[in-house]
Amino acid sequence: MPTVRLPPGADLKAFLGTAEIITGSSRVNDVANYPEFPNSTKLNARIIPTPPSTNNLFFNAGKRRVRTQKYNNWIDRAAPHVEGWKWAGSYPVAITITVLEKARANRDIANYEKAVTDLLVSQGVIKGDSVKYVTSMRIEYRPGNVAGVRVGIEEDET
Numbered sequence: 001m002p003t004v005r006l007p008p009g010a011d012l013k014a015f016l017g018t019a020e021i022i023t024g025s026s027r028v029n030d031v032a033n034y035p036e037f038p039n040s041t042k043l044n045a046r047i048i049p050t051p052p053s054t055n056n057l058f059f060n061a062g063k064r065r066v067r068t069q070k071y072n073n074w075i076d077r078a079a080p081h082v083e084g085w086k087w088a089g090s091y092p093v094a095i096t097i098t099v100l101e102k103a104r105a106n107r108d109i110a111n112y113e114k115a116v117t118d119l120l121v122s123q124g125v126i127k128g129d130s131v132k133y134v135t136s137m138r139i140e141y142r143p144g145n146v147a148g149v150r151v152g153i154e155e156d157e158t
Helices: 012-018 069-082 109-122
Strands: 003-005 020-022 044-048 058-061 064-067 093-099 134-141 149-155
Touching: 044 069, 064 069, 069 109, 093 109, 109 134, 109 149
Parallel strands: 093 134
Antiparallel strands: 003 020, 044 149, 058 064, 093 149
C-alpha cells in the first residue's frame, strides 16, 4: 500500500503541502483527514515516530538505569524529524502530544510524554522540561491514518 512519510526535518505545513509518496513501514495513506491545528499563530509542530511506552525506556543494571535498545532505536529514528527545530518563542511553553495512529486499547496515554519531552530537550528544541520551561502538557488520542505522534509547542499564556 502506498504511504506518506514526513521527511526528517520537515514541518507540518511542508508535510501537508509536499508530502512524498513512498512505500515502507509508515502507515499513512491519506493526509486529508489529518487533525487540524489549534487556532494559534504561535504553534509550532512536527510529526515524529511513535515513542515506546515509558515502561520500555530503561532497564536496571545494578544500581543504574540504562536506556533500552528499543529506546535508543527510537531516538535514532526520531531525532532527524526534529533536527534544526528550535523553539524561538518565549517560555514557559505548553506542549501538546497528539497520538495519530491507532494504539492498543490498553496503552496508557500518559506513557507517551517522557520519551517525547526528553527528545525535545536532548535535541535542543526546548531548553528544558522542568516547570521553569514547560507549564502545560496535553496528550490527545486522535487516531487516523498518520503514523506517529504530532508534537506541538506554543507559548503558555495562562
